[in-house]
Amino acid sequence: MKPRDLLILIGIIGIVLMMVLPLPTILLDVLLIINISLALTILLLAMNTQDALQFSIFPAILLVTTLFRLALNVSSTRLILSEGHAGDVITTFGSFVAGGELAVGFVVFLILVIVQFLVITKGSERVAEVAARFTLDAMPGKQMSIDADLNAGLINEQQAKERREKIEKEADFYGAMDGASKFVKGDAIAGIIILLINLIGGFAIGMASEGLSFNEAISKYSILTIGDGLVSQIPALLISTAAGIIVTRSASDGNFAEDISSQLLSYPKLLYIVAGTITVLGLFTPIGPVTTLPIAAILVFASYRIQKTMNKQQAEASQMVEEQEIEEVRSPESVVNLLQVDPIEFEFGYGLIPLADAQQGGDLLDRIIMIRRQCALELGLVVPVIRIRDNIQLKPNEYVIKIKGNTIAHGELLLNHYLAMSSGLDDDTITGIETTEPAFGLPALWIDEAMKERAEMSGYTIVDPPSVVATHLTEMIKRHAYELVGRQETKMLVDHLKESSPALVDELIPNILSIGDVQKVLVRLLKEKISIRDLVTIFETLADYGTYTKDHDILTEYVRQALSRQITHQFVGNEEVLRVVTISPAVEKKIAEAVQQTDQGSYLALDPMTSQSIIRKMNDELQKLLQIGQQPIVLASPTVRMYLRGLMERVMPDIPVLSYNELESNVEVQSIGVVNI
Template sequence: MKIKKNDLFIGIYLLSAVIFFIISIPSWLLDILLALNIAVALIILFNALYAKEVLDMASFPTMLLFTTIFRISLNVSSTKLILTKGDAGKVVDTFGKFVGGGNLVIGAIIFIVLVIIQFIVINKGTERVAEVTARFTLDAMAGKQMAIDSDLNTGAITDKEAAERRKKLQLENSFFGSMDGATKYVKGDATAGLIITGINIVGGIVMGMMYNGLSINEALSKYTILTIGDGLCSQIPSLLISLATGVLVTKASSDGELGDEIVGQLFSMDRVLMMVGGALTVLGVFTPLPIYVFVPFGVALILAGRKLGDKKGEEQIEEEVEREETEAQEIRKPENVVSLLNVDPIELEFGYGIIPLADVNQGGDLLDRVVMIRRQVALELGAVVPIIRLRDNIQLNPNQYVIKIKGIQVSEGEILFDHYMAMNPGYVEEEITGIPTFEPSFHLPAIWITESQRERAESLGYTVVDPPSIIATHLTEVIRQHIAELLTRQDVQNLINNIKENNSTLIEELVPKLLGVGEIQKVLQNLLEEGISIRDLVTIFETLADHAPVTRDTDILTEYVRQSLKRAISGKYFPPNEVTNVVTLDPAVEQDIMGSVKNTEQGSYLTLDPEKTKKIVASLKDAIKKLEDMGKNPIVITSPIVRLYFKKLVSDYIKDIIVISYNEVESNVELQSVGMVTE
């Protein structure tokens, strides 16, 4: 296996650090390595300064560890040379003499100042910032994850984009967690450098006096200068690395160029510059401070502030003119006006108290349930439910949720977080205490109970459901009620395309020769309005192709399709091996209904006398009450020719009534009439 150059460089870098702990190196090699150490520190600093986001330097914690170990190994090597030979190379000697100006006291003070700056100011601040950033980043992970799942569920992003966002989120969490620990290396490095310097001074004096025959003053002068030079060679790169660490953790919220942001934010307000300039001018004129320093600075800042104010005024005027022109252009653009009119087919808005139910990191599974709703409706009714958009709405009560269809609120509900809804199925006699409420889907009486009451309520026979199930059930029922109007022509075209591959002859005969997409849409909507599944599209289209040459009346075609789907209809409403109780129509009522049908080019309608209509509806309600008292579905059986018109007649008065013709009932189904609708 071929080793990459970068891997070889890192390996040598780390291996050399380990070797320097063990063997002594010549002073000339130490000079080269100290220069390399300073160069690496400067490279890291400027990379941190110009990185657009923290993940551009995701490996920084590891860099911190590598450079710290390498720097300490050089410290150990220079200590060996100082103590054994009294010579640690040109770099150490130059730092000791030049930085201190040849003065032992000045050099020592400069070294101590550098250590204090690094240890107390930069290291301590960086450590705290890294700790807080790591904590807040980890705390915010749940909300960010929920936002990604919500955008994915609503179709705002693709699976690939969601995966990239999740990966970036994990990298950020890992980075800031690592940085929290890596800052401890920087702090320890400064402490180690200070201790090594003290050891070098003491050890150097002892070595100079005992083995080299130097006086205490000579030993102190020689070894102190070398030790200070060695300390500066270590502390300056360490200071640069510490500064890079601080820059990186404090720019976490910024994605732009750090230099542009600092200068732009610092010199962005003309009033600030003019006030500071005025203050400096006053100090220069009315105090003993040097006038030739403060007044020029003050005047320069005042002039810069005025120039900035004039520039901002011009920019503001230009922005206003540009905004007005843009608004005028936007108004003139019909496509932009149309985009403002777009509404989401289905929306679920909820208060902030319900957010945890949609947060997978807190055990919430509402997003998964929304996906399952679309699958359930597709299997049950054969229609594709549009994307369900989930939004939090601070204007709602914390525990309130609202369901909208095409931007209009159609239903709402309210749940109690950390509570369960218990409903009496009708046969439970013992009552339990709780907060009275109504189940939002079917408006049945219920009570809110706590977690501790759940097991007892279930043992008594209550139906107990959790808040996510309540919302999901409610949303499912609303979708079932409005699925017909949610079925668009484009949806119908997609359904046609799905079956065209295996049924090309059927589609070529039907569309558009016999029926248009809009007419097929109307037939499918008629079926969905009465809860009839359209999954068996082949049978539906075959029936339409058979009868479309005779009539293009979508209501009549719907009746033919229903008769072709009688097996599915019977299976839905009539359990096998059971006698089903139903209501029938008096033949006289059927004759009156058919006699009042008027056919026009726009369709058929009834002209039945209002008094007769009133009597029919009253008789129907009485008959249906018998079924409801028996716990049965309100099913009415009619003649095939009457079914459509009777359904139209009574649907405004009785919402959930099921009207089925004799031709839609399988021959093996047993029916028993418990009432008859009369006039």
């Protein structure tokens, strides 16, 4: 056993022996001073802890100090009743506090007991009881939070273990404090009983054994009783206060003194109001200015000094932040941050700032949220966060849309105007600034408020500037959605699907296809504006055919055929007839014969003259659909669809190319033209 452990063991045994063995007065004086010193130490420790668990031994210390104090009460009572003297400490406390008036001494003692018993002890007991209950109730939620952080990779196993241990210690601590508070409560009651015993017993012994008169007995034993009570209750009051501080402390980064100074004096201007109130009391009440004005002056001076210090600290903090930013720019690692490219950026000139400023009525941020929701529903794609910033290099009314740092679209807006698009019948009375609708390239006019109502009556479609931007941004995201799907985004979609279909994902990845293989198929679908929201069907098809081929183009064709109902609904809608341009058997034969097979896959090796001829004939036939107001669609056989799409992609990227297997059997197909060369 270590000497420290042995010393504490001897001390506990000594406390018990004090209740049985008589102590000399000089030793009692020393122990009483030690008791007061110990109580002060505990109070100061409680005030300087930042967390209750930093003083987790406090419940046990509360029990030991209470037992020590009761042992001193027993020893002092024995000396008072047997010798009529209990040492200099008790006599000094009794004479000094009473000041020659026994009634004053009794009143002070009773006040201390009442404050300790009814205010501090009872309050601490209630707080400890409630804290113990709420800590136990919150344990399951805290445990689940730790498990969630661990599963998400935010913490490691060691950190999770430490957090769980802290939660268990908190529950144990507040439970122990709830029970330890009863010791303090019992100590206060015992103090009152011991007071009565000393007082009544002293009177009786003094008059019967020592032959003292009534007045002499009252004087002698009252002073000793009051001194004994005070020398016990003052340390008890200090420890009860420490218990109250411990159980009422919430989570904080500082100790008790730091919290008071930082929070109570966090608004120094309020001290001016307090000083003014104190001044009014001194000038207009009988209190007088002699007492109030010095205090008001101190408050004003303190407010000024605190405010000046806070301003200096804020200036130093700002300077430090600026120095850190400059240092970061100078550091070699700062160049690495410049390599980060935002997936989507929307930049605008200073004249369009009201679009994004909510205080000026701008709702661009809300519209972008709706755009992301719309893309999720229509394409099954989680659009990354769109970076919005102003750019002084742009014209005041200009904006640009960027994908991965490259500009893909731009436009200009007139905030105080409306975009008017004709339905086909132009009205010469509608005048404005000629422009082009940015999303679809249609001719339009910027008209003012006075012209808006007339344009609506003439059948024009009227769009406000925020809607123009939202529509343009939406179309650009749909057109370039395939560029936003990388392996990391695919992994996120796979993880989301795994929550509902774990068996499907486990079979496909990585046993049949890798994340990269799946990503290439999704990119090909999005490139032709086919929604990938039905991931279950896509993954089922890949799992079925991925064992036979790893060619991404062929796998994409199988997936498109599996999504025939979705594709049919997308291009046919509620119409009964699908009007298309078909490919003649001769042209399909030429395309099929020009397909070259390699180890990396297949590609179309068609001569330039034939390619140009097919494209030219295709354009002529598609114009027939446009003339009757129909969406231009090309229909080909499944064997050549993907090669024909590759041929048309550069010159007609927005023209959908479908195969017969991608349409439902109940769809009536009407050929408006046939591509033949």
